[in-house]
Amino acid sequence: MQQRLTAELGAPVLGWKVGRIPSALIDVLGAARLAGPVLGVAELDGDTPGKAAVFASGAGAIEAEVMLRLRAVPDGRIIGIDDGAVYVEEIRAGFEVASSPAPDVHAHAPYGIIADIGINNGLLLGPRLDHDEFTTLIVETQIDGATVGTGRAIDVLDGPWGSLNFLVELHRRGVIELEAGQWISAGAITGVHPIDIGQTATARFGAGARIACIAVQETGFTS
Numbered sequence: 001m002q003q004r005l006t007a008e009l010g011a012p013v014l015g016w017k018v019g020r021i022p023s024a025l026i027d028v029l030g031a032a033r034l035a036g037p038v039l040g041v042a043e044l045d046g047d048t049p050g051k052a053a054v055f056a057s058g059a060g061a062i063e064a065e066v067m068l069r070l071r072a073v074p075d076g077r078i079i080g081i082d083d084g085a086v087y088v089e090e091i092r093a094g095f096e097v098a099s100s101p102a103p104d105v106h107a108h109a110p111y112g113i114i115a116d117i118g119i120n121n122g123l124l125l126g127p128r129l130d131h132d133e134f135t136t137l138i139v140e141t142q143i144d145g146a147t148v149g150t151g152r153a154i155d156v157l158d159g160p161w162g163s164l165n166f167l168v169e170l171h172r173r174g175v176i177e178l179e180a181g182q183w184i185s186a187g188a189i190t191g192v193h194p195i196d197i198g199q200t201a202t203a204r205f206g207a208g209a210r211i212a213c214i215a216v217q218e219t220g221f222t223s
Contacts, residue, residue, distance in 0.1 A: 022109060038185065052213040053216055054197060059102065059119065064095060064211075069091075070178065105119055150190055199215050
C-alpha cells in the first residue's frame with residue numbers, strides 16, 4: 001500500500017521514518033516497529049523556527065528525533081558506534097512532522113498509520129550531533145514553552161541502531177528500498193506530541209543543540 005501511494009504521489013523517497021507498534025500488538029504482528037517513507041526534508045535555519053505543515057482538520061503532532069543519513073546501505077546488522085560510522089555519514093537533531101488528513105488515524109494504530117505512509121509529513125533537520133554521544137543526550141521537548149516530554153534515544157527500544165537494523169531487514173526482504181543519501185528518522189525520543197496550527201515546538205538535545213518549529217497549515221493536499 002505504501003509503495004502504491006508513493007508512486008501515485010510521484011515524489012522521490014528521501015528517507016524512512018520508524019515508529020513503534022503498541023505493546024499489546026507486538027506479539028500479534030511479530031514486530032515492535034513500523035516504517036514509512038519520507039517524502040519531504042527541510043533544513044532548520046538557526047534560531048528561526050522552521051515550518052511544520054499539519055492538516056487543519058486532521059491529526060497533527062511533532063516528534064523530536066535523531067536523524068541518520070546513510071553513507072551506504074548496510075549489508076548486515078549494525079552492532080554499535082563503530083559499525084554505524086561505516087554506514088552513517090551524518091547525524092542531526094530534528095523533528096518529524098507527523099500529520100494525517102484523517103483526524104482519527106491514531107484510533108486505528110498501527111494499521112491506519114502504516115496505510116497513511118507512516119503519517120509522516122516531512123523531516124526538519126537541525127544541527128549535527130556528536131557520533132559518540134548522540135544516543136545518550138537528554139532531549140526535552142516543549143510546546144509553547146511548556147515541557148511535554150523528556151528522554152534519551154538509547155532508551156527507545158534498542159535505540160537508533162535498532163531502528164536502522166529494522167529497516168535493513170525490511171530492505172533485505174524486499175519490503176522497502178534503502179539508498180545511500182536517505183535520511184532515517186530513528187524514532188520519537190520524548191513522545192508523540194499533538195500540535196495545533198500556530199503553536200511553536202522546541203527541543204533541546206543536551207546542552208548544545210536546540211531546534212524550533214511552528215505549526216502551519218498544510219496546503220499541498222486537501223483534507
